[in-house]
Amino acid sequence: MSAATTRSRTPDRLCAEAIDLARTAAEEVAYPGIVGEHLGMVSEGDRVVTHYFECKEPGYRGWRWASTVARASRAKVVTLDETVLLPGTDALLAPEWVPWSERLRPGDMGPGDLLPTDAEDLRLEPGFSGEDEPAPNSAISDDMAELVEAEDIEVSAGTPANLPMAPRRGSIAAVAEELGLRRARVLSRYGLHVAADRWEEAYGPKTAMAQAAPATCVSCGFLNRIGGTLGQAFGVCANEFSPADGHVVSLAYGCGGHSEAAVMPAPPRPPQPVIDETRVDPFPLRPSPDSGSVSAAPDEATAELGHS
Numbered sequence: 330m331s332a333a334t335t336r337s338r339t340p341d342r343l344c345a346e347a348i349d350l351a352r353t354a355a356e357e358v359a360y361p362g363i364v365g366e367h368l369g370m371v372s373e374g375d376r377v378v379t380h381y382f383e384c385k386e387p388g389y390r391g392w393r394w395a396s397t398v399a400r401a402s403r404a405k406v407v408t409l410d411e412t413v414l415l416p417g418t419d420a421l422l423a424p425e426w427v428p429w430s431e432r433l434r435p436g437d438m439g440p441g442d443l444l445p446t447d448a449e450d451l452r453l454e455p456g457f458s459g460e461d462e463p464a465p466n467s468a469i470s471d472d473m474a475e476l477v478e479a480e481d482i483e484v485s486a487g488t489p490a491n492l493p494m495a496p497r498r499g500s501i502a503a504v505a506e507e508l509g510l511r512r513a514r515v516l517s518r519y520g521l522h523v524a525a526d527r528w529e530e531a532y533g534p535k536t537a538m539a540q541a542a543p544a545t546c547v548s549c550g551f552l553n554r555i556g557g558t559l560g561q562a563f564g565v566c567a568n569e570f571s572p573a574d575g576h577v578v579s580l581a582y583g584c585g586g587h588s589e590a591a592v593m594p595a596p597p598r599p600p601q602p603v604i605d606e607t608r609v610d611p612f613p614l615r616p617s618p619d620s621g622s623v624s625a626a627p628d629e630a631t632a633e634l635g636h637s
Contacts, residue, residue, distance in 0.1 A: 338374075338375075339372070340370060340372035340378045341372070341375070341377075343400055343405070343407050344377065344378035344398050344399065344400055345370055345378055347378075347380075347398045347407040348367055350398060350407060351380035351396035351398055351412075352364060352380075352396070354409045354412045355394040355396050355412050357412075358394075358412045359386075360386075362385065363385050363386050364382050364383070364385070364394050365382055365383025365384065366382065366383050367380065367381070368381040368382060368383055369381050376399055376400040376401070376402070377397065377398075377399045377410070378397070378398055378399075379395050379397045379398075380395070380396050381393045381394070381395055382394040382395075384414060388421075389414070389420070389421070390420065391416065391417040391418070391420030391421060392414055392417060392420050393414070393415055393416075394412065394413075394415075395412070395413050395414070395415045396409065396411075396412045397409075397410040397411050398410060430447065451517065451519045451520070452517060452519060452523060452524075453514040453516065453520060454514060454515060454516070454520075455515075456512045456514055456515045521559060524559065525559060525563070528563060529579050531576070532566075532573050532579060532582045533581065533582055536582065538572060538582075538583070538584050539579075539583045541585075542582075542583025542585060542587065542590075543585070543587055543590040544583055544587045544589060544590055545580065545582065546566070546579070546580055546581070546582050546583055546587075547581070548587075548589065549568075549583075549587045549588050549589070550588035550589070551571065551586070551588055552564040552567070552578075553565040553566075555577070562579060562580055563577050563578065563579055563580065564577070564580060565577055568586045568588075570586050571584050571586035
């Protein structure tokens with residue numbers, strides 16, 4: 330910005346000349362030596378002018394100190410309005426603020442941390458609350474259940490439709506309780522899909538370990554099946570030597586720790602000794618005279634002493 334930058338209206342002369350007042354105000358707010366040269370001024374209105382100064386703070390490249398001065402009507406004294414630090418056109422700005430719920434990543438939670446779940450979380454949906462009650466004349470309604478205690482019912486002939494009431498184990502609430510649907514919220518279809526995608530990415534058939542495995546987890550004896558809808562495609566590994574021990578793995582995953590991948594080899598047996606009966610090897614009873622390290626020629630000194 331040039332030193333003569335102005336708006337369409339002409340700046341007030343006294344306010345435009347109050348550069349020292351604006352600099353002094355900026356220096357009081359900033360640290361010593363942070364306020365640089367005067368970059369220009371902008372007319373904000375009648376008798377209101379903003380002076381810009383260079384910011385020498387290392388972490389604020391392109392920022393400017395802005396001191397706004399004003400003068401009352403028919404007054405000769407210029408007063409200070411405010412002093413702030415503003416970014417310029419080429420200023421370094423912090424990234425846009427992201428809510429903590431979007432910044433959170435797996436593994437960020439520690440002991441004692443609480444993670445509230447959004448009421449509109451797409452991964453969850455309401456469970457069975459009992460609001461959709463059957464009709465009063467239904468065989469599984471509460472009104473019909475009060476007619477007779479379940480333990481006092483006698484076995485009668487006929488189809489279950491002819492019974493005055495349905496057993497408690499056959500009621501909607503009992504089935505929902507058995508299936509784990511009586512919770513306030515359960516996994517939605519979207520929640521099931523994102524969980525399956527996440528688990529398959531970590532321990533799925535496309536991993537390097539699964540590509541080199543001799544067989545898949547569906548035939549492994551260390552696989553522990555899980556219930557629910559996800560149990561059709563996933564299980565928990567229980568092999569302490571497997572890299573997926575204690576993790577949810579895809580049934581199409583595999584590793585070298587498969588229970589039927591290999592059998593411990595038997596210790597090798599030494600080969601039987603081979604005897605060649607078609608060839609005769611001579612074994613002399615006495616060694617040849619020239620086979621030793623002592624010369625075979627008689628020594629005169631030892632001959633006199635009677636040595637051989």
